[in-house]
Amino acid sequence: xxxxxxxxxxxxxxxxxxxxxxxxxxxxxxxxxxxxxxxxxxxxxxxxxxxxxxxxxxxxxxxxxxxxxxxxxxxxxxxxxxxxxxxxxxxxxxxxxxxxxxxxxxxxxxxxxxxxxxxxxxxxxxxxxxxxxxxxxxxxxxxxxxxxxxxxxxxxxxxxxxxxxxxxxxxxxxxxxxxxxxxxxxxxxxxxxxxxxxxxxxxxxxxxxxxxxxxxxxxxxxxxxxxxxxxxxxxxxxxxxxxxxxxxxxxxxxxxxxxxxxxxxxxxxxxxxxxxxxxxxxxxxxxxxxxxxxxxxxxxxxxxxxxxxxxxxxxxxxxxxxxxxxxxxxxxxxxxxxxxxxxxxxxxxxxxxxxxxxxxxxxxxxxxxxxxxxxxxxxxxxxxxxxxxxxxxxxxxxxxxxxxxxxxxxxxxxxxxxxxxxxxxxxxxxxxxxxxxxxxxxxxxxxxxxxxxxxxxxxxxxxxxxxxxxxxxxxxxxxxxxxxxxxxxxxxxxxxxxxxxxxxxxxxxxxxxxxxxxxxxxxxxxxxxxxxxxxxxxxxxxxxxxxxxxxxxxxxxxxxxxxxxxxxxxxxxxxxxxxxxxxxx
Amino acid sequence: xxxxxxxxxxxxxxxxxxxxxxxxxxxxxxxxxxxxxxxxxxxxxxxxxxxxxxxxxxxxxxxxxxxxxxxxxxxxxxxxxxxxxxxxxxxxxxxxxxxxxxxxxxxxxxxxxxxxxxxxxxxxxxxxxxxxxxxxxxxxxxxxxxxxxxxxxxxxxxxxxxxxxxxxxxxxxxxxxxxxxxxxxxxxxxxxxxxxxxxxxxxxxxxxxxxxxxxxxxxxxxxxxxxxxxxxxxxxxxxxxxxxxxxxxxxxxxxxxxxxxxxxxxxxxxxxxxxxxxxxxxxxxxxxxxxxxxxxxxxxxxxxxxxxxxxxxxxxxxxxxxxxxxxxxxxxxxxxxxxxxxxxxxxxxxxx
Numbered sequence: 001x002x003x004x005x006x007x008x009x010x011x012x013x014x015x016x017x018x019x020x021x022x023x024x025x026x027x028x029x030x031x032x033x034x035x036x037x038x039x040x041x042x043x044x045x046x047x048x049x050x051x052x053x054x055x056x057x058x059x060x061x062x063x064x065x066x067x068x069x070x071x072x073x074x075x076x077x078x079x080x081x082x083x084x085x086x087x088x089x090x091x092x093x094x095x096x097x098x099x100x101x102x103x104x105x106x107x108x109x110x111x112x113x114x115x116x117x118x119x120x121x122x123x124x125x126x127x128x129x130x131x132x133x134x135x136x137x138x139x140x141x142x143x144x145x146x147x148x149x150x151x152x153x154x155x156x157x158x159x160x161x162x163x164x165x166x167x168x169x170x171x172x173x174x175x176x177x178x179x180x181x182x183x184x185x186x187x188x189x190x191x192x193x194x195x196x197x198x199x200x201x202x203x204x205x206x207x208x209x210x211x212x213x214x215x216x217x218x219x220x221x222x223x224x225x226x227x228x229x230x231x232x233x234x235x236x237x238x239x240x241x242x243x244x245x246x247x248x249x250x251x252x253x254x255x256x257x258x259x260x261x262x263x264x265x266x267x268x269x270x271x272x273x274x275x276x277x278x279x280x281x282x283x284x285x286x287x288x289x290x291x292x293x294x295x296x297x298x299x300x301x302x303x304x305x306x307x308x309x310x311x312x313x314x315x316x317x318x319x320x321x322x323x324x325x326x327x328x329x330x331x332x333x334x335x336x337x338x339x340x341x342x343x344x345x346x347x348x349x350x351x352x353x354x355x356x357x358x359x360x361x362x363x364x365x366x367x368x369x370x371x372x373x374x375x376x377x378x379x380x381x382x383x384x385x386x387x388x389x390x391x392x393x394x395x396x397x398x399x400x401x402x403x404x405x406x407x408x409x410x411x412x413x414x415x416x417x418x419x420x421x422x423x424x425x426x427x428x429x430x431x432x433x434x435x436x437x438x439x440x441x442x443x444x445x446x447x448x449x450x451x452x453x454x455x456x457x458x459x460x461x462x463x464x465x466x467x468x469x470x471x472x473x474x475x476x477x478x479x480x481x482x483x484x485x486x487x488x489x490x491x492x493x494x495x496x497x498x499x500x501x502x503x504x505x506x507x508x509x510x511x512x513x514x515x516x517x518x519x520x521x522x523x524x525x526x527x528x529x530x531x532x533x534x535x536x537x538x539x540x541x542x543x544x545x546x547x548x549x550x551x552x553x554x555x556x557x558x559x560x561x562x563x564x565x566x567x568x569x570x571x572x573x574x575x576x577x578x579x580x581x582x583x584x585x
Numbered sequence: 586x587x588x589x590x591x592x593x594x595x596x597x598x599x600x601x602x603x604x605x606x607x608x609x610x611x612x613x614x615x616x617x618x619x620x621x622x623x624x625x626x627x628x629x630x631x632x633x634x635x636x637x638x639x640x641x642x643x644x645x646x647x648x649x650x651x652x653x654x655x656x657x658x659x660x661x662x663x664x665x666x667x668x669x670x671x672x673x674x675x676x677x678x679x680x681x682x683x684x685x686x687x688x689x690x691x692x693x694x695x696x697x698x699x700x701x702x703x704x705x706x707x708x709x710x711x712x713x714x715x716x717x718x719x720x721x722x723x724x725x726x727x728x729x730x731x732x733x734x735x736x737x738x739x740x741x742x743x744x745x746x747x748x749x750x751x752x753x754x755x756x757x758x759x760x761x762x763x764x765x766x767x768x769x770x771x772x773x774x775x776x777x778x779x780x781x782x783x784x785x786x787x788x789x790x791x792x793x794x795x796x797x798x799x800x801x802x803x804x805x806x807x808x809x810x811x812x813x814x815x816x817x818x819x820x821x822x823x824x825x826x827x828x829x830x831x832x833x834x835x836x837x838x839x840x841x842x843x844x845x846x847x848x849x850x851x852x853x854x855x856x857x858x859x860x861x862x863x864x865x866x867x868x869x870x871x872x873x874x875x876x877x878x879x880x881x882x883x884x885x886x887x888x889x890x891x892x893x894x895x896x897x898x899x900x901x902x903x904x905x906x907x908x909x910x911x912x913x914x915x916x917x918x919x920x921x922x923x924x925x926x927x928x929x930x931x932x933x934x935x936x937x
Contacts, residue, residue: 042587047852100850131744141636145696150631151607179636179696185608185689318849320600343777343799347820351886354735354818356888358931359910365887366908416909563934 013447014056014321016096018293019357023054023063024447029340033461039063045098045248053250063359078257092258092543096264101128101312102243105153117220118159124233124308125240125264141176148180153190154243161197163222191239195220195232237267268449270299270308275452277301285402291409293317293356296376302389308416309384314376316369316411322350323376326527334563335371337574375412377428398559401433401533408440408508418549419581422471434531434543438468472548476555478479479530483507487530491523509577510554511584514547542555586876590934591883592733598869599731605706605724613723618709621841626722630704639669640788642679642695647693654760656687709741710841711860730859732828737844737855741811744791746840749773754823759784766790770842774823779805788905792842797823812844814855816890825891827935835859882886882932894919
């Protein structure tokens with residue numbers, strides 16, 4: 001649809017990140033919505049300012065400077081709506097990820113059912129689960145009360161029981177929650193989100209409404225085996241906003257500028273991925289990845305069904321030490337193509353956590369950061385995959401078909417070479433079948449997710465305007481063979497009629513040189529019953545592909561990637577792969 | 586470009602909020618002079634409760650149990666005091682399991698708060714109380730030297746500062762530690778030997794300030810009984826010259842070492858405060874400033890980390906670093922007139 005035929009509305013999307021506040025201006029250019037410009041400034045949500053507006057103001061000043069459009073007025077702040085002489089903007093949305101994670105205690109009936117779901121719900125925003133309570137944890141009511149008063153969480157999430165299921169066990173836990181909340185100062189009482197057995201809602205209201213900040217949402221598990229996170233996720237996002245409003249000044253002003261269109265960055269990322277999944281191929285999902293300084297976010301959606309995971313304290317800046325502490329030095333070292341002493345790696349990671357804005361000056365240091373990014377992403381992917389809508393193996397470790405996979409975060413967008421960004425996504429996620437890896441170079445995803453709520457057409461048109469950099473089409477067969485065994489025959493047809501044929505061997509990484517943007521047709525014939533996502537093991541098929549920054553990458557290294565117990569062998573193999581990439585970048 | 590200002594000051598105004606997260610009794614008053622060990626506020630930071638099922642204890646219904654309650658919320662009890670009862674032929678009663686108070690009572694149950702020693706929050710520095718935060722704590726102000734670090738093991742102390750050697754550039758080894766350091770806060774260049782922490786704990790010293798430390802020692806440092814603060818980070822970096830000169834100049838003085846856990850979002854930095862008697866009234870130090878030609882800076886990352894220099898020029902064009910990253914850099918003159926190009930993101934300002 002041509003936007004000149006409709007009443008065009010401009011929009012500013014502000015993202016308040018851990019270190020950087022970014023403002024994006026979208027408006028109509030050449031009949032379509034486009035990104036017009038971007039401004040950045042240091043975030044001022046934390047000490048010493050504790051007021052987000054200064055960072056927003058400065059980023060908007062930079063945006064004004066770059067676009068030449070007046071957006072700010074000393075008297076009124078952000079000029080909304082836009083004036084006839086094209087000053088200001090028609091709307092504004094804001095997203096935020098800055099701030100320490102919200103401390104959460106989760107409460108459920110049983111460890112392996114309701115607590116698992118509660119954990120999944122808590123992981124849809126920036127939370128730190130400090131304790132878990134269930135009926136089979138052997139705690140007495142006294143223990144629970146002492147635990148809750150000691151932890152003093154920002155939020156208690158209570159789930160459990162299918163609708164019309166058992167009530168007594170949950171009621172006994174609710175009593176402890178109520179008592180612990182009652183004895184706290186009113187200002188310190190936690191938010192309580194109840195998303196359990198709907199039969200208990202009235203009793204929950206009667207018991208907890210007056211003594212806590214109670215939020216009730218529909219049961220996340222209304223029937224055994226059936227889950228519905230969306231309403232509770234929405235409520236959790238509201239709680240996130242309230243907690244942040246208490247922690248950082250200026251959010252009241254932001255809410256007024258945005259008329260309430262303020263959400264967590266993760267939630268906005270989830271929304272845009274869900275949105276895209278409704279637009280793209282129905283048989284495949286869409287995935288978004290954000291590897292930030294403090295946090296890694298994964299969002300996947302299949303035909304509008306979204307799965308969102310936020311991993312605080314897991315990133316390449318302030319969260320780098322968290323990656324090391326949660327996994328291990330050995331796991332991080334597996335990704336390195338060069339030998340670096342253990343002490344140097346460990347010290348570098350802790351220094352990076354202390355100085356998250358600093359850039360790596362040496363090649364070794366960059367390799368450590370790329371390895372941290374891969375490990376953070378691998379940990380996240382292994383946690384996410386089992387809960388995705390579609391599964392392709394019983395073990396839940398293989399990534400189901402998703403296309404495209406869009407990556408964001410400075411480690412990806414500012415990597416000196418495109419192969420480095422691609423290899424982080426490829427090694428961390430280990431996609432299967434045929435997919436496309438793309439890069440959100442300007443950090444538009446959260447803003448577009450927030451805008452989708454007020455102007456979906458703008459989101460669609462901006463995304464269609466070559467917003468994302470195509471890193472490459474990936475072909476990743478699944479199966480097991482001896483290294484060196486031919487497992488896939490590829491015939492690549494160019495538009496001018498030329499073609500090439502390649503036999504791909506197991507264990508190899510091959511790049512088919514296809515120019516950026518060049519359209520090609522691929523005939524894929526798997527051998528030895530390898531599966532390339534064409535309908536089952538051994539099934540052949542044709543796909544149209546477009547060359548990315550790295551052309552077309554055939555990743556026949558196996559799924560999941562296997563490592564040698566010997567560190568030296570891993571280094572040698574990683575160096576072979578790096579040379580393969582370098583040859584084509 | 587705006588960047589952080591390192592808080593290394595020979596003389597500055599220092600203002601700190603010392604508060605507890607829960608309500609308590611504030612024991613100081615406005616304009617009171619406080620010493621580091623003075624208690625500012627006391628509160629039951631980790632109160633302990635016992636939920637007593639009175640109805641079950643008396644073997645009656647909850648409503649009947651409520652009728653048999655002898656105590657009201659807030660009532661102080663000693664161990665063995667009767668809470669509810671008597672009832673029945675055997676005159677069953679429910680007694681206080683420990684000294685404490687009834688917090689809530691009803692529906693056949695009593696939530697009983699056990700008497701526990703209250704947490705005492707100390708001033709942690711010498712100074713004057715300039716404001717009271719009702720029920721939470723106070724704001725203390727002083728003038729003196731300030732050195733902030735980037736890692737602390739969460740402990741706090743006060744004592745005499747004793748540099749281990751005449752400069753703070755060398756590695757601290759166990760042989761340097763002797764009984765002469767007992768009860769003092771020692772400072773040194775860097776540490777990578779676990780035996781240093783063990784020996785220091787055996788002497789025992791009161792605190793430790795290091796330029797850097799091997800990250801492999803973090804678990805040991807966290808479990809040490811004394812505060813440990815790192816100024817420059819992890820590795821084998823000598824202490825930066827700016828912090829070193831302040832600590833050397835204040836040898837044998839009483840210092841407050843607050844090795845609190847580093848939380849840049851909340852503005853919590855481990856730090857050393859050395860109060861000085863002075864009539865001058867310096868401004869509070871800035872926390873951010875713009876990188877400009879002539880500014881004194883410290884390098885925070887890379888091979889030259891912890892080196893100090895002066896910005897000669899901020900280059901207009903981006904440079905490609907050995908890592909391949911393209912970024913804005915400044916040419917920085919280090920001591921000895923060596924000129925190096927450093928990414929702007931890897932610099933923090935030192936005020937002079």
